[in-house]
Amino acid sequence: MADVESRIKRLEELEARRADIEAIKALKHRYFRYVDCKQWDELAECFTGDARSSYSGGKHSFEGRDAIMAFLKDGLGTNTRISMHQGHHPEIEITGDTTATGVWALQDVVIDRQFNVTIRGAAIYRDEYVKVDGEWKIKFTGYERLYEEMWNRAESQSLTITQSMFAMPEA
Amino acid sequence: MADLAEIEAIKRLKYKYFRCLDCKQWDDLGQCFTEDAVTSYSGGKYAFEGRDTIMGFLAKGLGTHMISMHHGHHPEIELTGETTATGIWALQDYVIDLKHNTTLMGAAFYRDEYVKINGEWKIKYTGYERTFEEISSRADTPSLKLLQQMFGKPEE
Numbered sequence: 001m002a003d004v005e006s007r008i009k010r011l012e013e014l015e016a017r018r019a020d021i022e023a024i025k026a027l028k029h030r031y032f033r034y035v036d037c038k039q040w041d042e043l044a045e046c047f048t049g050d051a052r053s054s055y056s057g058g059k060h061s062f063e064g065r066d067a068i069m070a071f072l073k074d075g076l077g078t079n080t081r082i083s084m085h086q087g088h089h090p091e092i093e094i095t096g097d098t099t100a101t102g103v104w105a106l107q108d109v110v111i112d113r114q115f116n117v118t119i120r121g122a123a124i125y126r127d128e129y130v131k132v133d134g135e136w137k138i139k140f141t142g143y144e145r146l147y148e149e150m151w152n153r154a155e156s157q158s159l160t161i162t163q164s165m166f167a168m169p170e171a
Numbered sequence: 172m173a174d175l176a177e178i179e180a181i182k183r184l185k186y187k188y189f190r191c192l193d194c195k196q197w198d199d200l201g202q203c204f205t206e207d208a209v210t211s212y213s214g215g216k217y218a219f220e221g222r223d224t225i226m227g228f229l230a231k232g233l234g235t236h237m238i239s240m241h242h243g244h245h246p247e248i249e250l251t252g253e254t255t256a257t258g259i260w261a262l263q264d265y266v267i268d269l270k271h272n273t274t275l276m277g278a279a280f281y282r283d284e285y286v287k288i289n290g291e292w293k294i295k296y297t298g299y300e301r302t303f304e305e306i307s308s309r310a311d312t313p314s315l316k317l318l319q320q321m322f323g324k325p326e327e
Contacts, residue, residue: 146193
């Protein structure tokens with residue numbers, strides 16, 4: 001009987017751990033979606049108040065949710081920038097009841113319509129998550145670039161944007 | 172329940188494989204394979220037997236003048252026994268060759284075999300067939316420039 005009970009407890013622990021991993025994956029998926037859809041209020045909710053970032057190998061390091069959000073809005077807030085950030089290969093480790101780490105592979109493309117350039121790249125993210133009042137939040141996020149490259153879109157004469165989520169601002 | 176945990180562990184193995192490949196972490200990458208692993212990359216063009224031979228090929232082919240991104244999507248993992256499994260993956264890859272100033276872009280389907288040894292899943296066989304692979308000279312786009320890179324920096 002004790003054996004059955006301990007097995008049930010073990011299964012419940014495994015199930016809880018799996019649910020935490022899935023919740024953390026969904027958190028990161030939302031994070032990328034809010035970045036690309038420019039939903040700043042929702043994006044801010046993904047972070048803890050004391051979150052820290054170390055984007056581009058520390059080139060863009062910020063302390064506190066407000067500082068991180070100011071950086072992201074400054075970089076991607078304008079409708080002249082269209083971005084795609086996709087995260088693959090989640091390697092999530094639950095390190096305690098309310099703590100976890102994650103490694104992700106990023107592929108991103110940013111079209112800047114003001115300067116008429118495309119920037120594309122890939123990176124490896126290393127994150128720390130914490131569960132606050134039952135919800136997982138990003139406590140630390142940072143990535144190191146495998147590469148980032150930029151080219152002038154005018155060099156491809158036929159290149160035309162045929163659809164965009166964000167209209168160009170009025171001239 | 173147990174099956175789901177095995178499938179998750181195999182996905183993690185493949186994620187680690189791609190990460191170690193692109194970060195050139197050869198020792199960690201070697202740990203992903205069984206000693207007797209067999210490869211058939213590019214439809215058999217790069218067929219190797221044994222972990223050391225495979226690792227020799229990968230480390231040589233992806234030296235620091237090569238910046239690579241390999242992303243695996245759409246896992247179809249099948250458990251075929253207590254300690255055996257197969258997997259199909261969709262690959263997208265992008266490789267910048269700094270020596271030849273070219274960019275390679277491609278896609279492929281991997282077909283893998285995995286085996287569980289001492290509680291850890293390893294790659295026993297891996298191979299892919301390309302749906303396409305194309306190479307262009309970066310000189311065709313004069314404005315194209317690298318802003319950041321993990322490897323092959325000019326001072327290296």
